[in-house]
Amino acid sequence: MSDRNILEEIAEKTRERIAKEKQQLPLEQLKSLAEAAPKRPSFLEALKKPGMSYICEVKKASPSKGLIAPDFPYLEIAKEYKAAGAAAISCLTEPFYFMGSDTHLREITEQVDIPVLRKDFTVDKYMIYQAKAFGASAVLLICAILNDEELREYRELAENLGMDALVEAHDENEVARALKAGAKIVGVNNRDLKTFQVDMNNSIRLRNLAPDNVVFVSESGIRNAGDIAILERNRVGAVLIGETLMRSPDKKAALEELNGGTLV
Numbered sequence: 470m471s472d473r474n475i476l477e478e479i480a481e482k483t484r485e486r487i488a489k490e491k492q493q494l495p496l497e498q499l500k501s502l503a504e505a506a507p508k509r510p511s512f513l514e515a516l517k518k519p520g521m522s523y524i525c526e527v528k529k530a531s532p533s534k535g536l537i538a539p540d541f542p543y544l545e546i547a548k549e550y551k552a553a554g555a556a557a558i559s560c561l562t563e564p565f566y567f568m569g570s571d572t573h574l575r576e577i578t579e580q581v582d583i584p585v586l587r588k589d590f591t592v593d594k595y596m597i598y599q600a601k602a603f604g605a606s607a608v609l610l611i612c613a614i615l616n617d618e619e620l621r622e623y624r625e626l627a628e629n630l631g632m633d634a635l636v637e638a639h640d641e642n643e644v645a646r647a648l649k650a651g652a653k654i655v656g657v658n659n660r661d662l663k664t665f666q667v668d669m670n671n672s673i674r675l676r677n678l679a680p681d682n683v684v685f686v687s688e689s690g691i692r693n694a695g696d697i698a699i700l701e702r703n704r705v706g707a708v709l710i711g712e713t714l715m716r717s718p719d720k721k722a723a724l725e726e727l728n729g730g731t732l733v
């Protein structure tokens with residue numbers, strides 16, 4: 470890899486993609502669709518429920534792992550997550566690096582009535598209106614690809630549209646920026662997106678930087694009940710899990726195993 474990291478590369482590709490989508494559906498028309506979209510269940514409230522909250526990811530592929538799920542019945546997977554007691558679903562919509570799609574998001578939000586996070590690389594307000602129009606309850610805002618003004622503006626726009634924002638950080642400085650932007654939900658990614666190394670201690674180390682009225686999410690590399698127990702001991706209230714669940718043939722059994730017992 471060159472000096473440019475994968476995140477910058479994905480962000481640039483996303484800007485190009487969204488520029489094309491804007492030509493197909495101008496912002497004013499998209500705004501009308503977003504405003505007409507029905508209210509969706511609250512992502513924030515779902516994560517605030519007592520006990521560990523599981524955000525279960527629907528993900529076909531990723532830059533670090535390549536193809537994860539050659540057979541990808543995304544709707545069935547989302548329904549299984551709900552039946553297993555997931556608090557929310559994270560649906561990748563980025564097409565080039567994750568093989569995601571807006572269609573996956575639309576169909577899941579139409580047929581599964583728990584909150585769905587649009588997991589994409591938000592680089593333009595247009596994507597926040599899209600998320601609302603496609604039925605999402607929340608958007609992802611990544612500190613590493615947005616400046617302070619964008620972080621605040623995008624979070625406010627998401628909230629004004631009735632959604633929440635999961636503001637993702639990787640280090641102390643980014644957690645501080647997320648909080649300064651008014652984040653109500655801060656996610657710390659355990660994956661270093663420059664090296665792809667995963668270290669769960671990253672979210673544990675940064676946990677105490679977020680006050681108790683902010684929902685704290687540990688993201689990436691969570692594999693087993695031992696990991697969940699360590700996170701719980703460190704006052705982490707929510708986890709975002711992709712690969713471990715995607716590779717499990719029985720999602721309910723996998724979630725129960727992670728949780729050390731049934732969730733529903």
Ligand SMILES: O=C(O)c1ccccc1NCC(=O)[C@H](O)[C@H](O)COP(=O)(O)O
Nearest residue numbers: 531532533534688689690691710711712
């Ligand atoms: O996963 C990657 O390779 C990746 C690369 C560049 C940007 C983002 C990336 N992942 C997105 C995620 O944050 C994960 O899908 C999510 O946290 C779940 O992680 P995991 O449980 O390890 O699948």
